[in-house]
Amino acid sequence: MGLDFSRRAADLHERMDEPDCDLPTLRRTYAQFATVNALVAGWRQVYLRELRPRLSPGRTMTLLDIGCGGGDVPLRLAHWARRDGLRLRVTAIDADERAVAYASPLAQPGVEFRQALSGDLVREGQRFDFVTSNHLLHHLTDPELVALLRDSERLCRVRVLHSDLARSPLAYRLFSVGARLFPGTFIHEDGLLSIRRSYTAAELAALVPPGWAVRPLFPFRYLLTYTGPNA
Template identity: 50%
Template structure:
């Protein structure tokens, strides 16, 4: 479907939750709804099957880093999924945003999940390594130079034989319309008092297309399309 008004990436689009003075109660409700939204739009089951399951180990836990963890719904769901199958994972969720980490730490703890207010550069400086480095809906927040820095840090953080997968929305009119229509009836109920709908539509306007990302990637990286209306930027050393 043609992009129409979404033909160009709108890097000026602002997400309400990123504003330092945003309503703290609405922000907390937004974090609380991330799990529901990500279950639909982020295809966590497909991510696990393609990137996590083949790397599970019998001799030690799989070391996973979730970059820009937000409310930590993805690390928590991954750890619960692994425990239900007798697999072992250790997931570190990092986010430079103190409000996100404070929210996530206030939730009941989940075994195998650790949280830290940090950026990828902090872990690089410490010499940390992980079998899987993930992010979800982070790339569209980044300017081109920030994207380059994240990819460079990711290369240093992933262990030999591991994988980096930065997943995000792919900008398209179909994706924009699907999210707009799908969330409209939920606005007065499940999504009430949160930033989910407004910020989701802004995120799509800010997001990249595969054609835009591919030439911007360093050697050793590739971009692949996933569903629904998603991209995965992948590095396998």
């Protein structure tokens, strides 16, 4: 029987989220995220269109990356800004101490990794110019997603950019082939589960609070955006 892509498979759980998953395999997975995200996540275009025009060489802007995993996306954003002569200070958080332990030794000047939830930073009264995430939303239940978006609104001054996979059978088939290039990791198994757990752009648009916009991205992705009060 074929898989059903008409609805989210929200009851599935990814191996790397299990507290007792194999740690060496998890660390190899984090290490390969940089390659996977460079191929499919599209953050270079998001940086060029959404972030770089709003950054400045004379004033330091701040960015919060939520659910940073292996840390490659916030490190890459900081690197691009620095190379362009723009001032950006990045805080990258993850709820999983294993992710923070992996990413912290990779930190560059102006990039801090911290174990925390978005709600922790809201309670601390923190604010950031930008709030981002990559491949986070499909891990959440619908109520958790709405709570994250509310936190993002409170934390953001300028722009929120949540990027994730869009569920489709074609994406599943293509990833099933391509992900076999990463043996000894959770990427193949968990990536397929991630696609089945992901929202479509239409599902997300029906769920998000007012003020949020969903923009489809190529290939098989969307960007969920919110404009803050200081945009």
